[in-house]
Amino acid sequence: MTQKQKIKVSKSVVNEKEVDAVRRVMLEDGYFGMGAEVKKFEGELKEFFGTDGDITCVNTGTSALHLAVAAVTKPGDEVLVQSLTYLASFQAIGAAGAVPVACEVYPETVTIDLQDAEKRVTTKTKAIMPVHYGSDPGDLDSIYAFAKKHNLRVIEDAAHAFGTLYKGKLIGSFGDIVCFSFDPIKNITSVDGGAIITNDSDVASYIKDARVLGVHKDSEARYKGSRLYEFNVTGQGYRYHMSNVFAAVGRVQLAKFQSFKEKRQNLVKRYLELLRGVSGIKLFLRDYDAVVPHIFPIRVLNGKRDALRDYLGENGVETAVHYYPNHLLDYYHLRGGELPVTESVYSELLTLPLHPDVSENQQDVIVGLIKKFMENGE
Numbered sequence: 001m002t003q004k005q006k007i008k009v010s011k012s013v014v015n016e017k018e019v020d021a022v023r024r025v026m027l028e029d030g031y032f033g034m035g036a037e038v039k040k041f042e043g044e045l046k047e048f049f050g051t052d053g054d055i056t057c058v059n060t061g062t063s064a065l066h067l068a069v070a071a072v073t074k075p076g077d078e079v080l081v082q083s084l085t086y087l088a089s090f091q092a093i094g095a096a097g098a099v100p101v102a103c104e105v106y107p108e109t110v111t112i113d114l115q116d117a118e119k120r121v122t123t124k125t126k127a128i129m130p131v132h133y134g135s136d137p138g139d140l141d142s143i144y145a146f147a148k149k150h151n152l153r154v155i156e157d158a159a160h161a162f163g164t165l166y167k168g169k170l171i172g173s174f175g176d177i178v179c180f181s182f183d184p185i186k187n188i189t190s191v192d193g194g195a196i197i198t199n200d201s202d203v204a205s206y207i208k209d210a211r212v213l214g215v216h217k218d219s220e221a222r223y224k225g226s227r228l229y230e231f232n233v234t235g236q237g238y239r240y241h242m243s244n245v246f247a248a249v250g251r252v253q254l255a256k257f258q259s260f261k262e263k264r265q266n267l268v269k270r271y272l273e274l275l276r277g278v279s280g281i282k283l284f285l286r287d288y289d290a291v292v293p294h295i296f297p298i299r300v301l302n303g304k305r306d307a308l309r310d311y312l313g314e315n316g317v318e319t320a321v322h323y324y325p326n327h328l329l330d331y332y333h334l335r336g337g338e339l340p341v342t343e344s345v346y347s348e349l350l351t352l353p354l355h356p357d358v359s360e361n362q363q364d365v366i367v368g369l370i371k372k373f374m375e376n377g378e
């Protein structure tokens with residue numbers, strides 16, 4: 001093979017330890033459903049976050065967001081959310097029967113623009129969903145002050161931000177309702193999975209029932225390896241619980257988090273050093289001692305994003321664009337031009353490879369290609 005191996009933009013990073021955990025649950029325990037292993041994962045997460053709040057694991061981050069929105073809205077209520085986020089944020093709001101109201105972002109952080117959001121508040125607005133884009137929570141204090149002023153619930157889409165600190169505190173260890181994703185490429189993975197953290201006991205008990213088809217108290221029975229066969233249901237539920245097999249993978253990943261964190265932070269600090277001063281490129285300047293980056297987006301100016309992306313692709317470097325603005329999708333009924341800042345930032349965004357298996361050598365190759373392209377106009 002003469003062709004060089006492709007450098008992936010994101011990937012799952014596991015070894016025999018995760019495989020052993022799956023083997024243990026599958027062959028030794030023999031119960032794949034939700035049970036003791038999920039309870040242990042939730043307990044270990046609670047310890048990690050050091051919170052008195054309730055932690056509930058579900059089958060995806062999207063389900064976590066859906067249940068969080070369903071817990072605090074009625075059908076037809078409006079939820080403020082930045083257009084520039086993963087489709088899952090929008091679909092989760094819609095799944096609960098609520099209406100996502102697309103807002104602008106601040107171009108420096110790609111977090112929700114509160115001046116713009118304020119213009120979109122109506123009597124139906126019940127919640128705001130800030131998205132911690134690139135693991136950066138932005139000015140979270142101002143978001144909570146905004147929510148207080150307008151009497152809104154806050155549902156943090158912290159899918160990117162597992163392990164990130166805000167003013168010295170872990171995202172998820174404080175706040176209203178905070179949702180995480182453990183999908184295959186996030187900061188830690190449980191193959192698929194998500195978690196909701198909240199201090200609101202009504203929200204927590206709703207979520208605990210709603211994840212098991214709305215069956216009251218079934219979560220507790222399942223933790224003990226049992227099920228309820230006579231039960232009551234008072235509302236719509238979903239089959240959103242996490243599997244023991246996936247929880248076992250999540251537990252191994254959680255134990256590895258410190259090393260993942262160091263790798264991600266060191267890689268990004270190195271990217272910033274290597275890319276500093278390259279003309280035509282703008283970097284997001286975040287505090288990478290506090291932020292644990294899930295992705296590494298940069299801004300490529302002067303309309304060169306797509307050409308650079310093609311050039312890197314031709315040279316074996318996979319990149320991505322996070323994200324196509326949701327307000328441009330037919331389903332959300334808005335037109336192009338509606339959110340000019342979002343559309344302009346979107347046109348410049350390019351995500352470079354970032355995961356714990358990226359080597360410094362590969363990083364040098366990537367940066368070398370970017371410099372060659374930007375400086376020689378290739």
Ligand SMILES: *Cc1c(COP(=O)(O)O)cnc(C)c1O
Pocket residue numbers: 060061062063085086088089131157159160181182183192193194
């Ligand atoms: C990954 C992600 C989600 C959804 O999580 P899944 O576990 O993939 O369902 C939601 N929002 C954002 C911003 C994400 O990156």
